[in-house]
Amino acid sequence: MANILLLGAGFVTGPLVDYLHKKEHTITIGSQFLSEAEKLAAGRSHLFPIQVDVTNDDELANLAAKADLVISFVPFQFHVAVARICIAQKVPLVTASYAHQDMWALNEAAKEADIILLNEIGVDPGIDHMTAMKVIHEAHDKKQKVEALVSWCGGIPAPEANNNPLGYKFSWSPMAVLTAVLNEAKYYSRGKVETIAAKDLLSSMRDVPFNEELQLTGYANRDSLGYREAYEIPEVQTLLRGTLRYPGFAAIIHKAKAIGLLSNTLFNDAKPSNWRELIAQLSDLSLDQLESSFDSDPELVENFAWMDCFSDRAVAGRSPIEAFCALLQDKLQYEENEQDMIAMQHRFVLTDENNNKIFHRSTLVEKGDVGGFSAMAKTVGYPAAIAADLILKGQITRKGVCIPVTQDIYEPVLQELEKLNIKMVEEIVNDESEASFLNHL
CATH class of the missing domain: 3.30.360.10 (Dihydrodipicolinate Reductase; domain 2)
Known part of the structure; x- marks a missing residue:
């Protein structure tokens, strides 16, 4: 039984925690939202929910020093900072995100620390x-x-x-x-x-x-x-x-992009109060003019109306893309x-x-x-969990920055996924x- 530090408690962490808990590992579940971590840990032993600020290097270093392995399921932009801390503490790291240039730059340092930084071990990539x-x-x-x-x-x-x-x-x-x-x-x-x-x-x-x-x-x-x-x-x-x-x-997302709904420019003092105002502000058109600009496509107008883009619904978020994200997250729920x-x-x-x-x-x-x-949670969470368990058991011994394209990694992971009917x-x-x-x- 090993000590694992899991950073993140969002959409896809349930199967990961479930798999590793059944392997009798102790898991500290760190999230910026304590309630999410508590929900994952509820009713089970050896799971410890805590609130974590992933931008606090000292806090992360103290947590990593107590762990045998770190799994980072926070947004990808934080992985490199987490990886540097793992190198300093000589603790292996597993993520499901793409290994970008800054991560690959840590390859030699990870080898010198005698650890693996395994990335892209989810579904796509993974x-x-x-x-x-x-x-x-x-x-x-x-x-x-x-x-x-x-x-x-x-x-x-x-x-x-x-x-x-x-x-x-x-x-x-x-x-x-x-x-x-x-x-x-x-x-x-x-x-x-x-x-x-x-x-x-x-x-x-x-x-x-x-x-x-x-x-x-x-x-x-x-x-x-x-x-x-x-x-x-x-x-x-x-x-x-x-x-x-x-x-x-x-067609819908392309039009949203053309309008400016995927812009990350902050509203600042010009935040519109509702969606009608936001669409008019972005397009510099009246609502009637905007609807006629949809290439005379009634279905596209109807679809944007279905999303409440022409409504008095309040705008959430600090930018158009944050507002659109919040809107779709509400409209496109399972x-x-x-x-x-x-x-x-x-x-x-x-x-x-x-x-x-x-x-x-x-x-x-x-x-x-x-x-x-x-399905998303299973196909992202299980591969990362399986790889973490294999690293802790010494069955994956590769060091440095890696992605799962070598037989010593993919073969045992795929064999275990098949047992889970994937x-x-x-x-x-x-x-x-x-x-x-x-x-x-």
Whole structure:
């Protein structure tokens, strides 16, 4: 039994705490909101809720010094500071967030401290990396090359809960969902680098025929170029990592972005009192003029009206994006007994030694448990918890800054996930339309 410091007690920490508690670890649950930590710990021994300020380095250092491992589920911008404290205290760290440049810069210091800083061990990133690498390594073992890899993932409502104009509900950080569409995207297409400007990201959405039941849309996710090296596939010609959504999401969020609802400029003294005023202020138009500016699309006007954007509803937040985030968080909630869903799919084109093409597809559909953990919580929380347990048991021994793309990490984690019924379905697709789809990226 080890002592774990968990920072964060939000949307996806339930399965993580549940898994590690069953492994009989002692967990200090630190959150800026004590009530959230207390809710996670309620009724169970060896769980200790505390209120923590993650910007207080001295406080964090004292907590980390008493821990055998730290798990950081706070917003990604705090991870590097937490990582530096973990290095100073020689305590391993696990996060589910992307490892950005500042995190990678700590690699040598982490090795000198003889600890691992394991990042990207959630669902996307996380399960996507591990399941893709399993196929890639197996292909390379057979002397096959990876000509193309397109990897899609989306946290969306289950079809029966898809009952609003956006086709979306929040099972993850609302602000993270909105800010994700503010990034440009880069990927490889038939050997060439393609770039999608941030302003064009949502208008670049393309149809993704996921399976017979799900017809989704997707957009390229940030910068896929670095995964040619990370995935050890220098031969790859097409490489794209993308985000899945239901049809309807793109048009609404693209219009919101064009209006200025994703701006982080503070209101200061010019905060509007209601949503009618905010929309008029952002667009410099009257309400009638604004509605006519929606490209004569009555459905789009109706959808913005459904969101209360033309109403007398009070504006919350310090900026347009905070206000929009608060509005959507209220409108896009899961009702009791509704299920969320993780839809993930890798589409590979492999070539054998005779240059024959093999179309390999890996698919995961994971639904939330009615009255229990969401699919998002399970697929983010369990991988991080499993990895933490393996590190504490000495079964993951790698040091430095890591992501789960090596066999010593992904193999035991995927084996344990399979015991929890989280597993990819692998199939060979003998269909030339697969090649046609990839060639039109």
